[in-house]
Amino acid sequence: MSTMTPHSPRARGRLGLAAALIAGGAAAAVPTSAAAGTAGHGAAAPDPDFGPNVTFVDESWSTDEINEFLDSVNDEEEFSQARHQVFFEPGTYGSAAGADDPTTAENIVNAELGYYESVDGLGAAPGDVLINGAIHVEPHVECPDTPWACQGPGSLTRFWRSMGNLAFDPIQRPTAEDAARPFPAGVAAPHQMRFAVSQAAPLRRVDIRGDLTVFGRFGEYASGGYLANSRVAGTVQTGSQQQWYTRDSSVGTWDGGVWNMVFSGVDGAPATDFGPSADGGPVGVKTSLPTTPATREKPFLYRDDDGELRVFAPHARTGTRGPNWSIDEAAGESLSLDDFYVAQAGRDTAASINRQLRAGKHLILTPGVYELADPIRVKNPDTVVLGLGYASLTPTDGNAALVTADVPGIQIAGITVDANVPESEVLVQVGKKCPPSWTGGHGRRHGHPVADPADPTTLTDVFVRVGGPWTGKAVTSIEVNSDHVLLDHVWAWRADHGNGVGWEENTGAHGVVVNGDHVTATGLFVEHYQEEQTIWxxxxxxxxxxQSELPYDPPSQEAWTDGDRLGYASYRVADHVRRHEAVGLGVYSYFWNGVDIRTDSAIRTPTGTGISFRSMTSVFLNGSGGINHVVNDEGDPAVGSFAAPQVVSYPTD
Structure with a gap:
């Protein structure tokens, strides 16, 4: 055990590690937060108490200690209620000496990343925390003796984990029980790291000084994913990834794609080739936009030159391209932790949190599950709500989990919301919904005097689940009523597996409903709801x-019919809308009850000079039935044998 005094966060972190190892690595006994400024930073003010699920790692930890600790928090079950946030203090971890041969490399950081685990650096830039080694994600190994024969589930459920603000010199090899398998999943080429994930597993603000592969070693299924504000010096290999979105980044080379690969503002992105090849070659699946129309990067914790922990809240920007790691005044605002209330699950209620928000505080939600009898109410403009380690909110009385006022500049980032019972009308509500008499009957306003197009309210890495951990019911998961809102990497998911799952159990009509004007979504994932997945x-x-999958479980066509139309469209633009644009849409079907269930259209939209859709596909994944048209009455059926019809643009003229 360390001989350092318990007053140092380094000592407290290592004492937590020692306690975990003594107890056999029990996750609940492991993490311990820093309660004092990091040793060596001089007279810095003490860090706040982040509770038992946040751990700070610094250069006094040996690589063996780091690997043992990471291995002790990366084995949560898919629907565990445990949560983990790991911060690396600025410094260099591990040795790069063996980078050319990972099998013999010594003294490297090498661990897998598990469910509900976020690993982030505390530098002002990603390179301030350099990891020689790899923190990687491998597929589920179903058949250890013949992994190439078991493509599923692979990475299809590798959700709810993230990394950010880190630099990697990639050196990866198998870990723990994987190393003893006859064909280890964790083998990687020299200078390569694997991040084989699906939804809700973002990489942000990372600098990978080598190659990145985002699928399993043996080609297992994967359904990701999201990469933003990052640099990959070498090749990104996508292999079996069905879809992927990359935003405002730089890549050396991009290799591969299955159905829907979208890039916006990416240096090194492949050229757009979506649609049939003119020379009869392979069908193209890639769409590249030169810039991203609107962005606001995720707020993050960092250690300033004086040793103080601060939160950097980036400004919104338009027409962006490439990574931007600046923290100067032009890039955003550096906020003192004195201006934040640091909440802890089990201690704080909606009432205690809302008192702090009313007093003008920003909010940090430390890792845990917050049971809320009332919603968290964010009423002040430019408030930052930052969740750590997949902090999770669940309503307990049919209420919403989080609502905001109609004010500009609110930033909600890094939270997971779980529906509960009794049923909630909405789980996350941005702005107040107007009565039908004010809106002509369709729920949206005509102009919003307090919205600021230069300072949009932003939802970043916000993930909603209806069912999975337990039975949950919610009519709408996310409702956006304010104007000038940005949704950056949102996944709304009515669970298709887990606890409390069934057509009559985890009920949910809509994933995302947008009533406000001038709302932009970059990276929108909405799946398995019982009516329209998304309504605009x-x-x-x-x-x-x-990216969207229709519900797997309609018991009959009669149970899943929109008036006189078969089924429900996934992406629905209301008939009264005159201006809307969307690019890079994929809608998939897998009706598993053995009934020939159809939806007439994956996408429904009015037409006109202000409507523009580009790069659309619908895909038959498995099961029976399928999708009759891609958009309105255009596009071939997606029925049988992985059919994946495309429509390059709509309206076609």
């Missing part, structure tokens, strides 16, 4: 990348 009522909406 507001004008001047924009979507860059959309």
């Amino acid at each position: 009522n507001g004008e001047d909406g924009r979507t860059v990348f959309y």
Whole structure:
């Protein structure tokens, strides 16, 4: 055990590690937060108490200690209620000496990243925390003796984990029990790291000084993913990834794609080739936009030169391209932790949190599950709500989990919301919904005097689940009523597996409903809801990348019928809308009850000079039935044998 005094966060972190190892690595006994400024930073003020699920790692830890600790928090079950946030203090970890041969490399950081685990650096830039080694994600190994024969589930459920603000010199090899398998999943080529994930597993603000592969060693299924504000010096290999969205980044080379690969503002992105090849070659699946129309990077914790922990809250920007790691005044605002209330699950209620928000505090939600009898109410403009380690909110009385006022500049980032019972009308509500008499009956306003197009309210890495951990019911998961809102990497998921799952159990009509005007979504994932997955009522909406699976479990066509139309469209633009644009949309079907269930159209939209859709596909994954048209009455059926019809643009003229 360390001989350092318990007053140092380094000592407290290592004492937590020692306690875990003594207890056999029990996750609940492991993490311990820093309660004092990091040793060596001089007279810095003490860090706040982040509770038992946040751990700070610094250069006094040996690589063996780091690997043992990471291995002790990366084995949560898929629907565990445990949560983990790991911060690396600025420094260099591990040795690069063996980078050319990972099998013999010594003294490297090498661990897998597990469910509900976020690993982030505390530098002002990603390179301030350099990891010689790899923190990687491998597929589920179903058949250890013949892994190439078991492509599923692979990475299809590798959700709810993230990394950010880190630099890697990639040196990866198998870990723990994987190393003893006859064909280890964790083998990687020299200078390569694997991040074989699906939804809700973002990489942000990372600098990978080598190659990145985002699928399993043996080609297992994967359904990701999201990469933003990052640099990959070498090749990104996508292999079996069905879809992927990359935003405002730089890549050396991009290799591969299955159905829907979208890039916006990416240096080194492949050229757009979506649609049939003119020379009869392979069908193209890639769409590249030169810039991203609107962005606001995720707020993050960092250690300043004086040793103080601060939160950097980036400004919104338009027409962006390439990574931007600046923290100067032009890039955003550096906020003192004195201006934040640091909440802890089990201690704080909605009432205690809302008192602090009313007093003008920003909010940090430390890792844990927050049971809320009332919603968290964010009423002040430019408030930052930052979740750590997949902090999770669940309503307990049919209420919403989080609502905001109609004010500009609110930033909600890094939270997971779980529906509960009794049923909630909405789980996350941005702005107040107007009565039908004010809106002509469709729920949206005509102009919003307090919205600021230069300072949009932003939802970043916000993930909603209806069912999975337990039975949950919610009519709408996310409702956006304010104007000038940005949704950057949102996944709304009515669970298709887990606990409390069934057509009559985890009920949910809609994943995302947008009533406000000038709302932009970059990286929108919405799946398995029982009516329209996404409804767009507001004008001047924009979507860059959309991934959606229709519900797997309708018991009959009669149970899943929209008036006189078969089924429900996934992406629905309301008939009254005159201006809307979307690019890179994929809608998939897998009706598993053995009934020939159809939806007439994956996408329904009005037409006109202000409507523009590009790069759309619908895909038959498995099961029976399928999708009759891609958009309105255009596009071939997606029925049988992985059919994947495309429509390059709509309206076609």
